[in-house]
Amino acid sequence: MATRDSEILSELERRVLWLAMWTIHHANHVREGDEVKVGGHQASSASMATIMTALYFSVLKPEDRVAVKPHASPIFHAIQYLAGNQELDKLKNFRGFKGAQSYPSRTKDTDDVDFSTGSVGLGVAQTLFSSLVQDYVAAHGWMKDRPEGRMISLIGDAEMDEGNIYEAVIEGWKQGLRNCWWIVDYNRQSLDAVVREGLWEKFEQIFSDFGWDVVILKHGRLQDTAFAKPGGDALKAWIDACPNQLYSALTFQGGDAWRARLRDELGDQGPVSKLIESYTDDELAALMSNLGGHDMDVLLDAFETASRSDRPTLFICYTVKGHGLPLAGHKDNHAGLMTPTQMSELRSALKVREGREWDLWEGTGNRAARLQKAVAEAPFFAKGRRRLSAAPIDVPERLSFPEAKGKAVSTQTGFGQILNEIARADSQFAERIVTTAPDVTVSTNLGPWVNRRGLFAKEELADTFKAERIPSTYQWAFSPQGQHFELGIAESNLFLNLSALGLSHSINGVRLLPIGTVYDPFIYRGADQLNYACYQDARFMLVATPSGTMLAPEGGAHQSIGTPLIGMAQDGLATFEPAFVDELATIMRFGFDYMQRDGESQPDERNWLRDETGGSIYLRLSTRPVEQPVRDIDPELERGIIDGAYWMREPGPNAQIVVAYTGAVAPEAIKAVGALGEYRRDIGLLSITSADRLNAGWTASQRARERGLVYARSHIERLMESLPSYCVLITVTDAHPAALGWLGSVWGHRTRSLGVEHFGQTGTIAALTAHHGIDAEAIVRAAEAMTAGRPVRRLHAT
Numbered sequence: 103m104a105t106r107d108s109e110i111l112s113e114l115e116r117r118v119l120w121l122a123m124w125t126i127h128h129a130n131h132v133r134e135g136d137e138v139k140v141g142g143h144q145a146s147s148a149s150m151a152t153i154m155t156a157l158y159f160s161v162l163k164p165e166d167r168v169a170v171k172p173h174a175s176p177i178f179h180a181i182q183y184l185a186g187n188q189e190l191d192k193l194k195n196f197r198g199f200k201g202a203q204s205y206p207s208r209t210k211d212t213d214d215v216d217f218s219t220g221s222v223g224l225g226v227a228q229t230l231f232s233s234l235v236q237d238y239v240a241a242h243g244w245m246k247d248r249p250e251g252r253m254i255s256l257i258g259d260a261e262m263d264e265g266n267i268y269e270a271v272i273e274g275w276k277q278g279l280r281n282c283w284w285i286v287d288y289n290r291q292s293l294d295a296v297v298r299e300g301l302w303e304k305f306e307q308i309f310s311d312f313g314w315d316v317v318i319l320k321h322g323r324l325q326d327t328a329f330a331k332p333g334g335d336a337l338k339a340w341i342d343a344c345p346n347q348l349y350s351a352l353t354f355q356g357g358d359a360w361r362a363r364l365r366d367e368l369g370d371q372g373p374v375s376k377l378i379e380s381y382t383d384d385e386l387a388a389l390m391s392n393l394g395g396h397d398m399d400v401l402l403d404a405f406e407t408a409s410r411s412d413r414p415t416l417f418i419c420y421t422v423k424g425h426g427l428p429l430a431g432h433k434d435n436h437a438g439l440m441t442p443t444q445m446s447e448l449r450s451a452l453k454v455r456e457g458r459e460w461d462l463w464e465g466t467g468n469r470a471a472r473l474q475k476a477v478a479e480a481p482f483f484a485k486g487r488r489r490l491s492a493a494p495i496d497v498p499e500r501l502s503f504p505e506a507k508g509k510a511v512s513t514q515t516g517f518g519q520i521l522n523e524i525a526r527a528d529s530q531f532a533e534r535i536v537t538t539a540p541d542v543t544v545s546t547n548l549g550p551w552v553n554r555r556g557l558f559a560k561e562e563l564a565d566t567f568k569a570e571r572i573p574s575t576y577q578w579a580f581s582p583q584g585q586h587f588e589l590g591i592a593e594s595n596l597f598l599n600l601s602a603l604g605l606s607h608s609i610n611g612v613r614l615l616p617i618g619t620v621y622d623p624f625i626y627r628g629a630d631q632l633n634y635a636c637y638q639d640a641r642f643m644l645v646a647t648p649s650g651t652m653l654a655p656e657g658g659a660h661q662s663i664g665t666p667l668i669g670m671a672q673d674g675l676a677t678f679e680p681a682f683v684d685e686l687a688t689i690m691r692f693g694f695d696y697m698q699r700d701g702e703s704q705p706d707e708r709n710w711l712r713d714e715t716g717g718s719i720y721l722r723l724s725t726r727p728v729e730q731p732v733r734d735i736d737p738e739l740e741r742g743i744i745d746g747a748y749w750m751r752e753p754g755p756n757a758q759i760v761v762a763y764t765g766a767v768a769p770e771a772i773k774a775v776g777a778l779g780e781y782r783r784d785i786g787l788l789s790i791t792s793a794d795r796l797n798a799g800w801t802a803s804q805r806a807r808e809r810g811l812v813y814a815r816s817h818i819e820r821l822m823e824s825l826p827s828y829c830v831l832i833t834v835t836d837a838h839p840a841a842l843g844w845l846g847s848v849w850g851h852r853t854r855s856l857g858v859e860h861f862g863q864t865g866t867i868a869a870l871t872a873h874h875g876i877d878a879e880a881i882v883r884a885a886e887a888m889t890a891g892r893p894v895r896r897l898h899a900t
């Protein structure tokens with residue numbers, strides 16, 4: 103049974119506050135030689151101590167999931183420490199190497215973090231999407247006996263400025279959001295400043311408009327009691343009208359400043375003056391900082407009432423940044439740090455003896471047993487760690503697609519065909535795939551899949567066009583069994599939805615295989631969200647198409663140049679750019695398996711990749727139809743495709759030139775190699791399916807050699823090992839040349855990297871590849887310029 107005893111909970115709050123403050127203090131003052139000061143935590147943490155104590159030790163259930171405001175991380179760790187889930191060493195090493203993290207982290211912390219936070223706004227929207235995903239899992243009948251949890255976000259008020267929050271709110275409204283609480287720490291301070299007046303009214307309006315319950319917790323019980331006394335009305339009116347800046351400043355200055363100000367403004371008004379004079383300075387300070395978000399009873403009541411509804415609820419909790427600390431209310435307190443003297447004062451006030459700072463129940467005297475009991479009985483902690491798991495779903499040996507040898511097909515078309523084939527099958531694999539797209543379902547070729555598997559909605563919704571017998575290629579019926587999560591156009595939501603879907607195995611204990619499609623350039627729009635999803639170790643397949651300049655007349659503004667570099671640099675994301683559909687099918691099969699892996703982090707000595715750890719997948723696809731090779735994929739080729747490259751044409755022993763290409767410029771590379779073959783010796787053509795994985799393997803094998811494993815060889819090193827030193831390398835990609843430019847460093851071959859540096863020009867593919875110097879002619883000229891031999895015939899003359 104959860105305690106509702108507010109005295110016990112308030113005492114726990116003091117323990118939590120002390121441990122959090124001491125953790126931060128310790129990190130700054132005890133670690134010798136560490137000149138970096140830890141700012142931004144004491145004041146922000148203190149602000150949330152009451153709210154979080156109420157939640158974790160009384161209100162929350164084990165199935166609830168919480169995203170904690172980044173700077174309240176010490177409070178979170180302190181709560182976990184009291185509950186026996188956080189090690190003392192980690193707290194002592196707060197913000198240190200492998201210590202408790204400055205912002206709660208699912209992947210780096212060990213104390214049962216539900217959602218990482220840090221980049222403000224993202225954890226907030228994540229809870230909304232996780233609630234929708236829980237609904238998806240429930241609608242498909244996979245929750246079994248597991249109760250539904252509330253997805254809860256603890257939010258800084260300045261965090262509410264982030265636009266992605268409102269993009270998510272719109273989506274939540276469309277999808278019938280439930281089971282979601284957002285609790286705003288309305289301390290009216292950001293990092294730099296005191297926030298604008300009256301923001302709460304705007305929040306109230308916006309959220310009510312989108313179907314949320316809005317609960318405003320402004321005054322605590324002490325204040326309510328005072329307001330009920332003679333003169334109380336006037337005091338309340340004064341508080342309600344007091345500008346945020348002034349309230350903060352007076353809070354910082356304390357009881358005598360409050361008295362002076364109140365005397366000034368309400369001095370000779372009879373009952374209210376008497377009321378004010380009835381308080382000592384300390385009492386007056388306590389009264390004025392007794393806001394709703396610091397009053398245990400007020401919070402418990404509000405949470406209990408909201409628990410009866412499953413509507414989304416926004417709580418606006420008035421608080422003081424730095425509550426209970428000498429930093430309280432000062433506008434510069436974000437990075438503020440209590441001095442050792444101030445810490446000593448806090449220590450005495452909380453009856454903590456020197457040397458006993460880390461003791462769990464220090465200063466609680468004979469109440470220790472009651473506090474311990476309250477913690478032991480807190481429902482949230484009762485079932486131990488709450489992270490779930492789900493066995494991997496079997497992936498078919500091969501993914502099929504319509505035979506197209508010798509025909510021109512784009513990878514985007516191939517993607518649609520592969521999914522269509524999967525959709526036909528009656529398998530658990532097909533059942534667990536869930537697709538999602540920000541209003542680009544049709545234009546990224548998800549249409550056939552959606553026709554077969556339907557759109558997801560909690561309620562059936564027939565396709566009106568179909569009902570009206572209007573012919574259409576697409577059937578857009580919504581049902582609880584549907585497997586496509588259609589989103590509005592906001593890409594931020596796509597990435598956060600992928601993040602939520604891709605954590606379902608851990609949060610709901612039900613594994614999903616999410617695929618999200620997006621136009622490649624709009625990865626930039628959600629790059630922080632993508633990074634966030636990867637940081638949380640969410641597992642998904644991102645299919646970005648069209649990409650590069652190959653989308654040609656579609657529009658210059660949509661061309662993407664830098665995305666392969668994002669793909670290479672993004673931790674947790676394996677990036678592929680296949681040229682042909684058989685490669686794509688091979689990669690997707692691997693991808694579905696890779697997304698579900700959770701193994702050892704030791705590299706595989708074949709390719710020096712840490713494949714057993716798994717991760718997410720990014721496929722950069724194209725709308726350009728490319729003639730498909732006439733071949734079958736044997737195991738060796740399959741390995742090459744997955745490891746990142748294979749010889750499309752093996753170079754001879756005296757190779758003068760190797761052309762290395764990736765993706766949809768394959769026809770240019772093939773044509774150039776054909777032309778060069780007449781004039782230069784032993785030319786090779788290297789097909790690169792993943793520059794990302796080649797580069798990662800190469801980096802790892804170098805590291806291994808530096809550690810003494812002298813025979814370590816990565817895939818790309820092995821492929822290029824026997825090239826003569828005079829061989830030149832021409833790399834070509836429909837992206838920034840740097841994506842492949844590093845290949846020359848593998849064995850020190852002279853290299854010319856062709857690619858796209860300036861975008862925005864529209865035209866035919868032929869015009870654009872010529873313009874950017876990534877056509878066959880450009881490849882030939884580059885090769886010719888770097889090698890001795892007969893001049894090579896101009897291609898367009900033939």
Ligand SMILES: Cc1ncc(C[n+]2csc(CCOP(=O)(O)OP(=O)(O)O)c2C)c(N)n1
Pocket residue numbers: 145146147149171172173220221222257258259260261262287289291292293294423436
């Ligand atoms: C996207 C992003 N931009 C900037 C920051 C840096 N930052 C951290 S906290 C903060 C201000 C937070 O104010 P608020 O949300 O009100 O929280 P409080 O400090 O009052 O608890 C800023 C700007 C960040 N973490 N994430």
Ligand SMILES: [Mg+2]
Pocket residue numbers: 258259260287288289290291292423
């Ligand atoms: Mg704030």
